[in-house]
Amino acid sequence: MLLDFEKPIVELESKLADMKRLADENGVDVSEAVRTLEERINQLKRNTYTNLTRWQRVQLSRHPDRPYTLDYIEAIADRFIELHGDRTVGDDKAMVGGLADIEGQTVMVIGHQKGHNTKQRQYRNFGMANPEGYRKALRLMKMAEKFNKPIVTFIDTPGAYPGVEAEERGQGEAIARNLREMFMLRVPVICIVIGEGASGGALGIAIGDRVFMLENTWYSVISPENCSTILWRSWEYKEQAAETMKLTASDMLEFGLIDGILDEPLGGAHTDPVLMKTVVKEAILQQIEELSQIPTDELIHQRIEKFTHMGVVLESAPKVTGS
Template sequence: MVFLEFERPLEELYDKLEKVREVAEDGVVDMSETILDLESRIKQTRKDIYGNLTGWQRVQLSRHPERPYSLYYIEQMCRKFVELHGDRYYGDDKAIVGGIGNMDGQTVVIIGHQKGVNTKMRQYRNFGMANPEGYRKALRLMKIAERFNFPVVCLIDTPGAYPGIEAEERGQAEAIARNLFEMAQLRVPIVCAVIGEGASGGAIGIGLGDHVMMLENTWYSVISPESCSSILWRSWDYKEQAADALKLTAEDMLGFGIIDEIVKEPQGGAHSGRKEMAKSLKKQLKKAIAALQAKDIDQVIEERIDKYSRIGQVERAK
């Protein structure tokens, strides 16, 4: 098990429990009561820790190395999935995966960021930071969905679009802007879910949807807490304060009207109950798709545009 900084009390209890179980395996001393006591303490400590998480702690959970990524959710949610590759302009971006899937009889086009499950795969996936060809691939798949009247599901989990010079040379900003323009008027339902990190244009490039949900321990913001801290304080040491100031949690986003729903995670984070989390996410995605399909598509598009037009409005002082 991988423990985060704020989970140290749990790590200590798990270490004690492991040692007690080793003694119990010898059969010389009855340790059953001690084991039960430690398990009870672990349960209570877990409840105390996860019952009052700060913004920065949720950011840490969203980056947990054992957290499930897009391909895991796709595998769990779809009976069959055919991945499609390439943008037909430059190449195939491994940081964004997508294709056609069967979700309990409902054909959908699924697009998502993919970070990679180990060091080698993270490098292969560019740590989930997409290049322009990734966003153009995503748009190509959305156009396929529109042609065949398939709803679109987008799974968001990225620290941001790739900031390298080669990405800028190939039109990073234009690719993201084009996606926003096309998604605003796409004639099929779009359901988006933030499953991990939702940073800046890298997230919004596939994040404009009719129904947007966030998993409980995820974040959505124009900038990461570390980058915000380095700009304001010229140091990463104030990342916790930055996380609070940015108001980037799912609860904050729901309050601002930027998202429509929060999907509860298992206690301890999505990684502590991966199959349970996938089942819960699938249920909410299907529910959202069904509600949108019950409406006329012109009404869906009108509501989509109205929704994003309302975001950011403020009242002027009289």
């Protein structure tokens, strides 16, 4: 998948490939020209990917080749046992989870799961979980708490499933219950936004002691397209909406809504998934080690304080002038 802003880079890379091919066919030494063009391509990549607009980062967060939850689990876990079902309705395929061993550390891993092709996306409901998905997530969190295992969540969803049947089964209640229960979990909770982080569908598994975002991801109450539709009755203003909403990782860090940003390879996580998975693995292990040193009651206290202070605005009392 080629994004609009990547076309100049691809055109230069195509020229470079043609130059190398012609040189091989004719036995001509063009090493100097190749080196010059490679430097030009690298410089263009740096300029492009370090100065992306907010909408362009949203586009990168949705790239179909980006690693999803199960991709990360497969790469970072020495062993993974997937657990199914919410014990009430069924097994939501848009929410996956289970026990994983990472470098000898057992953790409960939970996350939204999309798909790499049309069939998988339909099977996973495009990463949009139903109420039973959030209830399954909570069941696994409580299991982790019972056995004193840290929890890691991967967030990547365009939102909770908005269908009538989801509302009938209590979508809002399921997410709200997760928020309340996650505040009081007596084990470390690490949350990582690996793609899209939209609305309550993301927040339903995102109350953690440490919340991180990958560099080219977004986190907001609504997507730029839907925001544009509500405000301007058209999707045409999605880029303007993205800029106004300030939904990127750097924005969230500036607002104090997340604890850190995990750098992606130049061009996005999909350009070097092996490196990206290594970065995520190291971050998880480091945070588990740090959080494990904090007493349980203090851990819960810090978690509550962290989230309750978000969005607090202090206003000074107006001056009273004498008559």
